[in-house]
Amino acid sequence: MELRLYNPANLRRSCLTVQSRSSKTPDSDRNCEPESLQFRKLSKKDLSRILRTESAIKAVERKSKSSKYNNLWPKSVLEALNDAIKLNRWESALKIFDLLRKQHWYEPRGQTYTKLLVMLGKCKQPNQATLIFELMLSDGLNPTVDIYTALVGAYASSGHFNEAFSIVNDMKSIEDCKPDAFTYSILIKSCIKLQCFDMIDLILNEMLQSGIEFSAVTYNILIDGYGKAKRFEQMEKLLTEVLQSGKFIPDIFTFNSVIGAYGGCGMIKEMEKRFDDFKEIGLEPDIMTYNILIKSYGKSGNYKKMGSVMEFMNKRFFSPTVVTYNIIIEIYGKAGNIEKMDEVFLRMKHQGLKPNSITYSSLVSAYSKAGILGKVDSIIRQVQNTDLVLDTTFFNCIINAYGNAGDIERMMELFSAMEGNGCKPDNITFATIIHAFRAQGMMDTVKNLESTSGRKLIG
Numbered sequence: 001m002e003l004r005l006y007n008p009a010n011l012r013r014s015c016l017t018v019q020s021r022s023s024k025t026p027d028s029d030r031n032c033e034p035e036s037l038q039f040r041k042l043s044k045k046d047l048s049r050i051l052r053t054e055s056a057i058k059a060v061e062r063k064s065k066s067s068k069y070n071n072l073w074p075k076s077v078l079e080a081l082n083d084a085i086k087l088n089r090w091e092s093a094l095k096i097f098d099l100l101r102k103q104h105w106y107e108p109r110g111q112t113y114t115k116l117l118v119m120l121g122k123c124k125q126p127n128q129a130t131l132i133f134e135l136m137l138s139d140g141l142n143p144t145v146d147i148y149t150a151l152v153g154a155y156a157s158s159g160h161f162n163e164a165f166s167i168v169n170d171m172k173s174i175e176d177c178k179p180d181a182f183t184y185s186i187l188i189k190s191c192i193k194l195q196c197f198d199m200i201d202l203i204l205n206e207m208l209q210s211g212i213e214f215s216a217v218t219y220n221i222l223i224d225g226y227g228k229a230k231r232f233e234q235m236e237k238l239l240t241e242v243l244q245s246g247k248f249i250p251d252i253f254t255f256n257s258v259i260g261a262y263g264g265c266g267m268i269k270e271m272e273k274r275f276d277d278f279k280e281i282g283l284e285p286d287i288m289t290y291n292i293l294i295k296s297y298g299k300s301g302n303y304k305k306m307g308s309v310m311e312f313m314n315k316r317f318f319s320p321t322v323v324t325y326n327i328i329i330e331i332y333g334k335a336g337n338i339e340k341m342d343e344v345f346l347r348m349k350h351q352g353l354k355p356n357s358i359t360y361s362s363l364v365s366a367y368s369k370a371g372i373l374g375k376v377d378s379i380i381r382q383v384q385n386t387d388l389v390l391d392t393t394f395f396n397c398i399i400n401a402y403g404n405a406g407d408i409e410r411m412m413e414l415f416s417a418m419e420g421n422g423c424k425p426d427n428i429t430f431a432t433i434i435h436a437f438r439a440q441g442m443m444d445t446v447k448n449l450e451s452t453s454g455r456k457l458i459g
Contacts, residue, residue, distance in 0.1 A: 108139035117150035129154035156190035192225030227261025263296025298331035333366030368401035403436030
């Protein structure tokens, strides 16, 4: 099934009387422009599933506003709730949950409350999480360690550490709900994510005083967190301590975290040293390890070593994956080596691997930077003839390509096609469009777009 361009994009274009001031630069690759944009975004099966999911959530959500729906079919309500939770649509999920509680057949379950609390944590809604917790108590359920831990996570992920620690203290006084290694790991992960490293030692000391042993997960969270934050001294200190004490045997996750931290910062010597160290203690690299090496060497411009890794993979019967090829395509694209990038792309397809949105985004960005707009047209035609699931990043890349080339009309066609294919514009989308309009001196058009989009774009 084809999803055609929304040219009832009068929603967007009625206000955009675009007087194209572009000076389109013709190139040999660009003979003609497609008359319309048609993206075969999803297979019939996938599209049907998504439409059913959306329809089910909305239908059940509408019924939550009425008091007469108190004996609905259990499967429809429960599936709609699960779908809303998976999609992190917390407002819909809570409305459906309210409807669920009104059903004659409703029985409160701790697992449902846990899922809701975890979702609310991801959506940074700690206050809603507290209301759900109180609702659970009113339903006559006793909290479990998992439920308390989910509530701790809901507060910690939003940076409300005082409340999170207060809940942990409450847990200590309940015999069957004492905090465990997973509870503290959630706290540590939140501290790392929010760069609150000064609190980590307090958490670790509390774990020791409570007699809770550090698990492999705890050590790996710390090592990975220190590495990503470029706190290499702390990462090395912890790694040395655990290796010497024997409390924790590094695994492949440790391996990849450490070399990824060094490689990502261009610290190639340190990366290679740790690679050899891990090999010496019996750890064998996996495909992710090799991808990290390829990306690290490529980013540092050491294409010879990048090629050596590829050869080594081949000898060890490690087949490059889509991720591997995406890394190499991005590296050559950013370096402006279009010929080599195209060669790798062809090799990827000959190997039978299916390019994804990341692949095409890297190609478009490279062609745009090199000023080869005809190749961007070619990528769009390829995408139109596949069942590729497009995303906002891909549309941002092609919008940016035409915007930079001054082809305002084409850029706005793609902007309309973006929403028509279920991809929501983000701040990057609007910033790109503003930049293109400003370059053409079309500030009135920006103001018109601002009024129809309902968001502030200027100033």
